[in-house]
Amino acid sequence: MNAYGDPQNARARARVPGPSAASGPDDEDRPAPDAYRRPSGSAAVGSATPGRASVSGAAPVGGRASVGPATPGRASVSGAAPVGGRASVGGAAPVGGRASVGSAAVGSATPGRASVGAAAVGAASIGGRASVPPPGSGGGSGGLGDGGSGKRPRTKADKKYRRANILTAAAAVLVILVGAGIVGGTYFFDDVELPTPKAEAQMNLILNAKGQTLAKTGERRILVPYQEVTKVMADAVAAAEDKNFYHHNGIDMKGIARAAWNNMTGGNQQGASTITQQYARYVADLNEISYSRKLREAVIARKLESKYSKDQIMGLYLNYISLGQGRYGVEAAAQGYFGVSVKKGGSGKFKEINAYQAAAIASIIKQPYATASHPGYAPAANPPVTTIQRWEYTLKNMLEMGSISQEVWDKRVYPKPLPVSSSSTCKTCADGKPVAMILRHIKYELRQLGISEEQEKKGGLTITTTIDPIVQKAAEAAGSRKSEDSPLHGRPKTYQAAVIGLDPSNGEVLGYYGGDDPVGVDYAGYMDGDGKGVQVVGGGQSPASSFKIYTLAAALKANYSFKTIWNGELKRPGGKKISNAGQDPEDTCGGAISHCDLEQSTVKSYNFPFYWIASQLGEDKVIAAAKAAGINYMWTDRTDGHPNGERIDLNNSSESTWKSKFDPEVGMGQYRIVPLDHATGVATIVAQGVRHQTHFIKSLKMVDPTTGKLSTLKTITKEGTRVFDAAQMSDLSGVLQKIPEHAKHTLRNGRDAVAKSGSWELGDGSSSNGDAWFVGGIPQLAATVWVGGKDKRVPLTEASGKKMFGSNTPAEIWKRFIDTVTEKKNWDQEKFPPRTEGGDPSLGNGVAPVVQEQPVQDNSQVCDSVLDFICQNQDNGGNNNGGNDNNPGNNNNPGNNNNPFGDNNTGNNNTGGGGRNNDDDD
Incomplete structure (x- = not known):
């Protein structure tokens, strides 16, 4: 080191008696020696070949320097030189070290070295010339290695260049001094604010209900509190980036000076030096590289060191650094590259990292990614030589720091990293699978829970979903046409x-299948992927008769009985008939269409009672029941103003709006809804009138960056709200339990189930159905199935070519789904509550026929006549007892012909027709 604390360039290094400064790797970045000119009276020394000129003793300005006898290859100049004195030479100096009277000249040949003793500093000209001023001159010069002496006249250019060098050097010194003043002044006057350490972005871990990983989102970063980081990892990083980290005060004044000089002279820009400075630059977003940035960086570094311990600063640094492959922080790198953890004692299935692995990760920091000119230092199965060298450099420093033993160093073997593909392989992960579609619902639900997009991006969330892997697999197997087990396979x-x-x-979503393409249309929820919710345009499907469960809930609430009678011959306003699956009126209700009861109409899915119920109650009452059950959105019919229909948010609109947007056909399921909303409503009916908020997030936890512990955040409540009367729901369930058998899709082992089918015509003059549903469930599982067109509505047919109804393929999917789940999960056969019938049977618009009893014939008067003996014979009994022939119960009971539940009530014959604008069922 010279008097300025900075080693000079190897071309002109001056040695001061005493401890010498060792050269270092930064020498090539040092400025040329001419920038440090000495004032008159000094001895500035260039390089000499092969001899060495030794100048010692105090040389006053203009003084005499005497050169005594010189040993071969060395010129010795000594003694005090008074003002205007001469230099005497005692002995010849070999080539490269000639001294003349009044001066000591050393040629510019390497590898000679000039040692300067206690000499006053003067100015040196280009080439490292050492001069002792001649008498009365105050200065002199020697030749550039030509062995001559004398004085060469300076040109104007020389003088101008000399003045520029002096000014540049003075400016650099001033900047450094001013910079030092800024560091001190700013620190004490607090002009530079200490930024708060950043909450690092990290991965979000999404699990299924069994704790298996479904997905990992966000940056691949896993925060580890500094208290939990193993010492070998911290030492490895210090060894690679800042060997003296635990011993300095956070700043590198040499680096600041170097940056200042290089910035002034246009040299190579320098980056941060200490680990504290690197973190200061990061936390304060100091991205430019300049002396001003270095000074500000130094202030922040000093403040960090005064506020935080070394371990804390190291912990902050370890969690932020980029380590290649999109990994941030040492824990993500340790798990990804080697399948280990930087936590003390390891973490879960990950063992604690060893010294070789730690050194490999620490070595990445210098060059985490490959460039056109550098392969990078990321661990690889066959690492390049440069990676091995960098690793050994780090490991060697660890040895010198005492972090590893000599034995560990001697037995060093570069650690074998995991194959790149294996780090991302996950059998339960959602990547590219149908279950990945639930991530849209997770994002939306996070917003509902108050987790902003920024918070989500910062990561650190552990999201346990409600998805049961058994139920999910069963849903995909039953619904995906790609599955060989699906009734849609091959369609x-x-x-x-x-x-x-x-x-x-x-309200937990146990299984969810909305399509095979996880980035395509969400046919089960029509959820956008931006977290804003259900799409506004083009969402939903017409639920058809499956919507009647809400019409019935509204009717029961209004005290309607399932025994109410309805007239199917009545026409709606305008004279339009109400279609009932296109069947002949003589076949409807067993020929009793004018007086059909509500229970049979529900099982057989006739439309007219539901139209009239909605008309009597008002459309708003039916929609209110649907909303209470769980329907959030409905779409109006397509109009010129709304070619895709207008979406009505039921939670943010009034009943007057509903009445103006919808008509009584809402009672039989004309208007589109979202299948997931419908599933919520179905679950409310299955739960006997208790609604739970449907949700995908079971639990939500966030990593505390300070403690590293998981704190539980608020999730959607699992508490239910009773929205329908329990007795009325038992009445409804009692009727809906008849439908699986009617549809010939009873569940395995005769398990109790409620259900409702539905299908809606394609329209535009087509008699084909475009939507088909089967919904319902068992006490432990509510299941909703929709079948329709992909991308657009298409005619639906069975494999046989017949028209598809809800009680066909959708019912088969529904049955297969529930049967698989109950078998795999071995659920008990729970039953629904006993039915409690109620309501007023007189509220319908039909009239039951009056059944007149036949009078009993009185033969007593005849017996009083001449035929008395015949009566006596009859009274005696026998095979001709009039009771056998005349009992009206045998032949005249109108129940056989007129009872709507009688012999002519054949559901199987009602499956062929189709109403043009209304529901087709069965």
Whole structure:
């Protein structure tokens, strides 16, 4: 080191008696020696070949320097030189070290070295010339290695260049001094604010209900509190980036001076030096590289050191650094590259990192990614030589720091990293699978819970979903046409299904299938992927008769009985008939269409009672019941103003709006809804009138960056709200339990189930159905199935070519889904509550026929006549007892012909027709 604390360039290094400064790797970045000119009276020394000129003793300005006898290859100049004195030479100096009277000249040949003793500093000219001023001159010069002496006249250019060098050097010194003043002044006057350490972005871990990983989102970063980081990892990083980290005060004044000089002279820009400075630059967003940045960086570094301990600063640094492959922080790197953890004692299935692995990770910091000119230092199966060298450099420093033993160093072997592909392989992960579609619902639900997009991006969330892997697999197997187990397998590619399984006791989504393409249309929820919710345009499907469960809930609430009678011959306003699956009126209700009861109409899915119920109650009452059950959105018919229909948010609109947007056909399921909303409503019916908020997040936890512990955040409540009367729901369930058998899709082992089918015509003059549903469930699982067109509505047919109804393929999917789940999970056969019938039977618009009893014939008067003996014979009994022939109960009971539940009530004959604008069922 010279008097300025900075080693000079190897071309002109001056040695001061005493401890010498060792050269270092930064020498090539040092400025040329001419920038440090000495004032008159000094001895400035260039390089000499092969001899060495030794100048010692105090040389006053203009003084005499005497050169005594010189040993071969060395010129010795000594003694005090008074003002204007001469220099005497005692002995010849070999080539490269000639001294003349009044001066000591050393040629510019390497590798000679000039040692300067206690000499006053003067100015040196280019080439490292050492001069002792001649008498009365105050200065002199020697030749550039030509062995001559004398004085060469300076040109104007020389003088100008000399003045520029002096000014540049003075400016650099001033900047450094001013910079030092800024560091001190700013520190004490607090002009530079200490930024708060950043809350690092990290991964979000999304799990299924069994704790298996579904997905990892966000940056691959896993925060580890500094208290938990193993010492070998921290030492490895210090060894690689800042060997003296635990011993300095946070700043590198040499680095600041170097940056200042290079910035002034246009040299190579320098980056941060200490670990504290690197973190200061990061936390304060000091991205430019300049002396001003270095000074500000130094202030922040000093403040960090005064506020935080070394371990804390190291912990902050370890969690932020980029380590290649998109990994940030040492824990993500340790798990990804080597399948280990930097936590003391390891973490879960990950063992604690060893010294070789730690050194490999620490070595990445210098060059985490490959460039055109550098392969990078990321661990690889066959690492390049440069990676091995960098690793050994780090490991060697660890040895010198005492972090590893000599034995560990001697036995060093570069650690074998995991294959790149294996770090991302996950059998339960959602990547590219149908279950990945639930990530859209997770994002939306996070917003509902108050987790902003920024918070989500910062990561650190552990999201346990409600998805049960058994139920999810069953939903995909039953609904995806790609599955060989699905009833849709081998059917047209234009067909699409949605299968949703909810836990009716708490609203958890156990299984969710909305399509095979996780980035395509969400046919089960029509959820956008931006976290804003259900799409506004083009969402939903017409639920058809499956919507009648809400019409019935509204009717029961209004005290309607399932015994109410309805007239199917009445026409709606305008004279339009109400279609009932296109069947002949003589076949409807067993020929009793004018007086059909509500219970049979529900099982057989006739439309006219539901139209008239909505008309009597008002459309708003039916919609209110649907909203209470769980329907959030409905779409109006397509109009010129709304070619895709207008979405009505039921939670943010009034009943007057509903009445103006919808007509009584809402009672039989004309208007589109979202299958997931419908699944919620179905679950409410299955739960006997208790609604739970449907949700995908079971639990939500966030990593505390200070402690590293998981804190539980608020999630959607699992508490239910009773929205329908329990007795009325038992009445409804009692009727809906008849439908699975009617549809010939009873569940395995005769398990109790409620259900409702529905299908809606394609329209535009087509008699084909475009939507087909089967919904319902068992006490432990509410299941909703929709089948329709992919991308657009298409005619739906069975494999046989017949028209598809809800009680066909959708019912088969529904049955297969529930049967698989109950078998795999070995659920008990729970039953629904006993039915409690109620309501007023007189509220319908039909009239039951009056059944007149036949009078009993009185033969007593005849017996009083001459035929008395015949009566006596009859009274005696026998085979001709008039009771056998005349009992009206045998032949005249009108129940055989007129009872709507009688012999002519054949559901199987009612499956062929289709109403043009209304529901087709069965």
